[in-house]
Amino acid sequence: MEKPLGPGIDVARDTLQQRVAVRLRELLIQGVLAPGDKLNERELCGRLGVSRTPLREAVRLLAAEGLVTLDPGRGAFAPVLSLPEIAHTFDLLAVLEGFAAELAATHITQRELSELHALQLEMQAAFKREDLAAYYRANARVHDVLNEASRNPVLRGTWSQLNTRMHALRFRSNQDKVKWAEALKEHELMIELLQKRDGAALRQLLVQHLHRKRDAVLDRLSSGSAKINSMSTPSSVAAKSSNDTH
Structure with missing residues (x-):
């Protein structure tokens, strides 16, 4: 009982x-x-x-x-972060996600790989219909699974705390369709490297992925376009299930 x-x-x-x-x-x-x-x-x-x-x-x-x-x-x-704060945080996230990816290549299960494949299909579909909100939810879950698969709770906790502060900036960095397409390709390669259990290559890819994300965010902020929300609307939020956490 x-x-x-x-x-x-x-x-x-x-x-x-x-x-x-x-x-x-x-x-x-x-x-x-x-x-x-x-x-x-x-x-x-x-x-x-x-x-x-x-x-x-x-x-x-x-x-x-x-x-x-x-x-x-x-x-x-809503918090305002300085450019140095943003750059430093992304640099640290690159180190953490790279390490998590290398560990995940050893520990990830077939069930987790299957989930990543399903999420990749969701991301591809969202990209085709230009649904950035749906893409970001699937994308966030991909990175969550990757960090869970590291089997290092201290690493995951540290990553999660830092990543939360960058959510809004990571979301808006994909409003450039070319950079969005590049990010989608990188996620496809991530899953391929996980299947091959190539931790070293996966770590390098994640570091590069985060550095590109950092540069895209800083470019948008420097050009004064960070507040553009052309691909997100309040209605997309209202449709969100209360069970989603990412």
């Missing part, structure tokens, strides 16, 4: 908070809430159909992830 939950646990409230956090996370990632924007409680409550309490709890959760900046007396804001 399962033990009853403790008296201080409100499952319904926790679940609602998590659902709101998922929706807010997508608004931030897709640039609907752009860097520097203030999170307007009244507007977001209306948009998400919730009261202020679960919204505030979700905001605190995202603040702990680094996706929201809390300014006492002023409110919550």
